[in-house]
Amino acid sequence: MTVMDFAMSAKASDYHKRLSEFITDYVFPAEAEYDKYREEAGPHDHTVPPVIEELKIKAKAAGLWNLFLPAESGLTNLDYAPLAELTGWSLEIAPEAINCAAPDTGNMETLHLFATEEQRKQWLEPLLAGEIRSGFSMTEPAVASSDARNIETSIVRDGGDYVINGRKWWTSGASDPRCKILIVMGRTNPEAASHQQQSMVLVPIDTPGVTVVRSTSVFGYQDQPGHCEIIYDNVRVPVTNLLGEEGSGFAIAQARLGPGRIHHCMRALGGAERALALMVNRANTRIAFGRPLADQGMVQNAIAKSRNEIDQARLLCEKAAWTIDQHGNKAAHLLVSQIKAVAPQMACNVIDRAIQVHGAAGVSEDTVLARMYSWQRAMRIFDGPDEVHLRSIARAELGREKSVFAAAVT
Structure with a gap:
C-alpha cells in the first residue's frame, strides 16, 4: 500500500x-x-x-x-x-x-x-524577474467558455503571420500598465477533431488591433490588474509566436489549468483561515445580550463548522498536490476537480459565517470580509465552474469498476 x-x-x-x-x-x-x-x-x-x-x-x-x-x-x-x-x-x-x-x-x-x-x-x-505582467485570454462573452471547444476567436494563417479576430473577456491582468504579453486561445482549424481545433498564440498587448475595452468588476470591486474585455481586430503576429503546435491549445490549457486550479485552492485555505481568525476575535470581544458572542451556541457552531471544513479541505488539497508530485497532472485530474469544487465553497461558507458574526460591519468595507467573499465566490466560476468539476467527478464514479464489497451488496 x-x-x-x-x-x-x-x-x-x-x-x-x-x-x-x-x-x-x-x-x-x-x-x-x-x-x-x-x-x-x-x-x-x-x-x-x-x-x-x-x-x-x-x-x-x-x-x-x-x-x-x-x-x-x-x-x-x-x-x-x-x-x-x-x-x-x-x-x-x-x-x-x-x-x-x-x-x-x-x-x-x-x-x-x-x-x-x-x-x-x-x-x-x-x-520570472517580476519586471512585467501578463494576461491569459481564453474566455469569451458569446459562448459557454467552460467548454473550451466552444471558443470562436479565429487564428488564421496568412503567409508568415497569424491573423486573430475575436472578442474575449475576463482576461485578468490586462489593465495593469506592466502587462506586456497576452496568451490568446483561438481556433486555427475548425475542421479538425474537437480537441484539436484550438491553438495558443503569444500576442504583445501593444500589437495593432488589440483594444482593451474595459475592466469588468467583481461584485462591484475593481481589482488592480483588471479582468478585461478585449477586442482582437485583424491582429497580426508572426507564426513564430505560436505556443507548441497548431491544434495543441486544448491540451496546453489543461496543462496550465491543473496547477493553477490547485494554487487557487491553496490560497483559498489561507483566506478561510483569516476569516475564521476574524470570527473568533469578534466572538470573544463583542458583547450582545449581556454576554460575549462566544457564549452563544449558534456562534460556537459557526466556529466549529468552519474549523472542520477548513481542515477537511486542506487534507484533500494536500492529497491532490501529493498525487501530482507522485504520479503527474493526469493522474491527479479528478482530485484537482474535487478540491476545486470544495475549496471555494468552503471559503465562501467560512467567510459568510464571519460576515454574519460581524453583523453590519461584515458587509461594509470596514472589514476585509466582503471583498474576500467576492473573490472566493467568483472562484466557484473561473477555472471551470463547480458544475463542470462535479460532472467530471460523477462521471468517473458512475463509470468506476465495482469494488468487491460494492459488488457484494448491489
Missing part, C-alpha cells in the same frame, strides 16, 4: 518560517497603504501601488521568489501548498509580492513547458 505523507519537508519548513515572518513583518502592515493608494487612485486607475514593488525587492532579497515553479524553487507541489496558503491570508498583496500571483504563475508555467527558447528569453525571463 502506498503511504501518503503530507508532513512538510525540511526545505518547505524553512520557507514556511521565513515566509510567515515576511508576511507578518511586511505584508500585513502594507495593507493599509495599499488600500489607501487604491482608494485615492480610484477604481479605473490600475497602476500598481508603489508598496508592491517595495515588497518585491524585500522578497527577492529574502529568497522568497517564484516559489510556485518547481524548476525555479526546487519545491514540490506538496511543499508549496502551505506556502501558498500563507499568501491567501493577504490575497491582493502577498502572492504578487513573492511573484506567485495569477495569471502570471499559470502563464509562466505554460511558457516553461511549451515555449521555444526564443519565446522563453523574450517573455518568461522578464516574468
Whole structure:
C-alpha cells in the first residue's frame, strides 16, 4: 500500500518560517497603504501601488521568489501548498509580492513547458524577474467558455503571420500598465477533431488591433490588474509566436489549468483561515445580550463548522498536490476537480459565517470580509465552474469498476 505523507519537508519548513515572518513583518502592515493608494487612485486607475514593488525587492532579497515553479524553487507541489496558503491570508498583496500571483504563475508555467527558447528569453525571463505582467485570454462573452471547444476567436494563417479576430473577456491582468504579453486561445482549424481545433498564440498587448475595452468588476470591486474585455481586430503576429503546435491549445490549457486550479485552492485555505481568525476575535470581544458572542451556541457552531471544513479541505488539497508530485497532472485530474469544487465553497461558507458574526460591519468595507467573499465566490466560476468539476467527478464514479464489497451488496 502506498503511504501518503503530507508532513512538510525540511526545505518547505524553512520557507514556511521565513515566509510567515515576511508576511507578518511586511505584508500585513502594507495593507493599509495599499488600500489607501487604491482608494485615492480610484477604481479605473490600475497602476500598481508603489508598496508592491517595495515588497518585491524585500522578497527577492529574502529568497522568497517564484516559489510556485518547481524548476525555479526546487519545491514540490506538496511543499508549496502551505506556502501558498500563507499568501491567501493577504490575497491582493502577498502572492504578487513573492511573484506567485495569477495569471502570471499559470502563464509562466505554460511558457516553461511549451515555449521555444526564443519565446522563453523574450517573455518568461522578464516574468520570472517580476519586471512585467501578463494576461491569459481564453474566455469569451458569446459562448459557454467552460467548454473550451466552444471558443470562436479565429487564428488564421496568412503567409508568415497569424491573423486573430475575436472578442474575449475576463482576461485578468490586462489593465495593469506592466502587462506586456497576452496568451490568446483561438481556433486555427475548425475542421479538425474537437480537441484539436484550438491553438495558443503569444500576442504583445501593444500589437495593432488589440483594444482593451474595459475592466469588468467583481461584485462591484475593481481589482488592480483588471479582468478585461478585449477586442482582437485583424491582429497580426508572426507564426513564430505560436505556443507548441497548431491544434495543441486544448491540451496546453489543461496543462496550465491543473496547477493553477490547485494554487487557487491553496490560497483559498489561507483566506478561510483569516476569516475564521476574524470570527473568533469578534466572538470573544463583542458583547450582545449581556454576554460575549462566544457564549452563544449558534456562534460556537459557526466556529466549529468552519474549523472542520477548513481542515477537511486542506487534507484533500494536500492529497491532490501529493498525487501530482507522485504520479503527474493526469493522474491527479479528478482530485484537482474535487478540491476545486470544495475549496471555494468552503471559503465562501467560512467567510459568510464571519460576515454574519460581524453583523453590519461584515458587509461594509470596514472589514476585509466582503471583498474576500467576492473573490472566493467568483472562484466557484473561473477555472471551470463547480458544475463542470462535479460532472467530471460523477462521471468517473458512475463509470468506476465495482469494488468487491460494492459488488457484494448491489
